[in-house]
Amino acid sequence: MASLSFTTGTARNPKPYSGTPILSSKIPFQGFWLCPRTRRVCHSLNTGRDQFVTSPLDDPQSVSLDFTDEVSFLDPDIDPETITEWDLDFCSRPILDIRGKKLWELVVCDGTLSLQFTKFFPNNVINSITLRDAIVLISETLGVPLPERIRFFRSQMQTIIARACKELGIKPVPSKRCISLLLWLEERYETVYMQHPGFQKGSKPLLALDKPFPMDLPENLFGEKWAFVQLPFSAVQEEIMTLEKRFAFGAGLDLDLLGIDIEDSTLVPGLAVASSRSKPLAAWMNGLEVCSVEADIDRGCLILTVGVSTRYVYASYKKNAATRQESEAWEAAKRACGGLHFLAIQDSLDSEDCVGFWLLLELPPPPL
Structure with a gap:
């Protein structure tokens, strides 16, 4: 040394x-446009069809944002068995749905952004069962094993996350070392949430x-x-x-x-x-x-x-x-x-x- x-x-x-x-x-800090390694927009869970579109990192506006689409991506060059840790955020977003209620979103990635997943939820289904089922959905949809550990950075969500992880035999790890996730959320705030028709400017975080x-x-x-x-x-x-x-x-x-x-x-x-x-x-x-x-x-x-x-x-x-x-x-x-x-x-x-x-x-x- x-x-x-x-x-x-x-x-x-x-x-x-x-x-x-x-x-x-x-x-x-280079902004994350979904997958910086492959520069691809991910396929939609709603259609079930792959919709890979090449998109330069420096021109995110070249991709048409469809707010019914959700990110579900696994880097094809990565061995799924090597992804043993996930970073997870499950929280409300500064977006109102058609009922005038805040949307919640699950955002999951690994430390290298080889795995990326997002899904919106109405606020009346937020519990450990919903989260548990979503974690299983990620595993089944992307063909990756359940992780050994899941990191999360919001202490207020510890109970829900811990219960969901316990049922699946996953170790929950409270940690702010979710660097890739934090930077991805910052990028999504500007390129996704702020562009949403239901975006609420000046809305304070529900879980600060x-x-x-x-x-x-x-x-x-x-x-x-x-x-x-x-x-x-x-x-x-x-x-x-x-x-x-x-x-x-x-x-x-x-x-x-x-x-x-x-x-x-x-x-x-x-x-x-x-x-x-x-x-x-x-x-x-x-x-x-x-x-x-x-x-x-x-x-x-x-x-x-x-x-x-x-x-x-x-x-x-x-x-x-x-x-x-x-x-x-x-x-x-x-x-x-x-x-x-x-x-x-x-x-x-x-x-x-x-x-x-x-x-x-x-x-x-x-x-x-």
């Missing part, structure tokens, strides 16, 4: 941030995402030292590629799919945590669906977000001009990278290797 660039600091008294990030232009007050960190997640660090983007990519080879703990992101375009020399901000029990610490972290790290400048602490809405005070530091400047510089570097940052767990802050490495992307909440 490339050397992490930092100034060593203790958990309660970090020294000022030493590096000046090389800022590139803002990351252009939670951001609760941060809790104390469990003892098993404590590190001994930490420091703000930075790595060239090229080194971050190298670290992600070696995760599986070294059987290290952690998680990456499909940067190509997400359309993240950063110069190799750009310094990506991160947080290095050192512990004499680094392997147990990394193992515990590996089961938490780590989402983001945030410097809370007003509170003088670092906030670790895991799962859907669990927020921990990860570390605290003495508030002064130097630490404020360091925290602000770290957050500014994160914004310059479009929210991209990382968490590294090491034996010591001087170590060349990581026991755990998580690539993280902080995104604004979806507009619905």
Whole structure:
């Protein structure tokens, strides 16, 4: 691994941030037009006939939107058996049906968007049975096995999703690491929902995402030292590629799919945590669906977000001009990278290797 660039600091008294990030232009997240790999509009469940139409990614308006059609797509180049995890959203949309009631929609994909499925529902059939049957329908329609895990990011839907998954032997995983799903929903908001004749401009989300007050960190997640660090983007990519080879703990992101375009020399901000029990610490972290790290400048602490809405005070530091400047510089570097940052767990802050490495992307909440 490339050397992490930092100034060593203790958990309660970090020294000022030493590096000046090389800022590139803002990351252009490429919008998802149904399937970025195949550039195809998917067939309609209502007609039962395949309706594949080639459509350039940069010209989504070239496709005529039929709001009775629903997306049902599986990349023909993908082995269905390899799709073991789905990302799922089941929520109301800012669209009124003919009864004047909000439409609900099920949106499902995998992390690579090789599997895509959407289906609208009236608001009077929203329950775990409807969701269970829809999950089975996806499996049967697309010819894919039921997933081992289903990720979802709305805590308010946990009961319905958990019940549906339990009946099918699927593990429900509350997590904001549904990056492809979140970006796809953002794209659908502009290209589908806003174009719908029943769209309600200014409609507030029925199930807004939670951001609760941060809790104390469990003892098993404590590190001994930490420091703000930075790595060239090229080194971050190298670290992600070696995760599986070294059987290290952690998680990456499909940067190509997400359309993240950063110069190799750009310094990506991160947080290095050192512990004499680094392997147990990394193992515990590996089961938490780590989402983001945030410097809370007003509170003088670092906030670790895991799962859907669990927020921990990860570390605290003495508030002064130097630490404020360091925290602000770290957050500014994160914004310059479009929210991209990382968490590294090491034996010591001087170590060349990581026991755990998580690539993280902080995104604004979806507009619905």
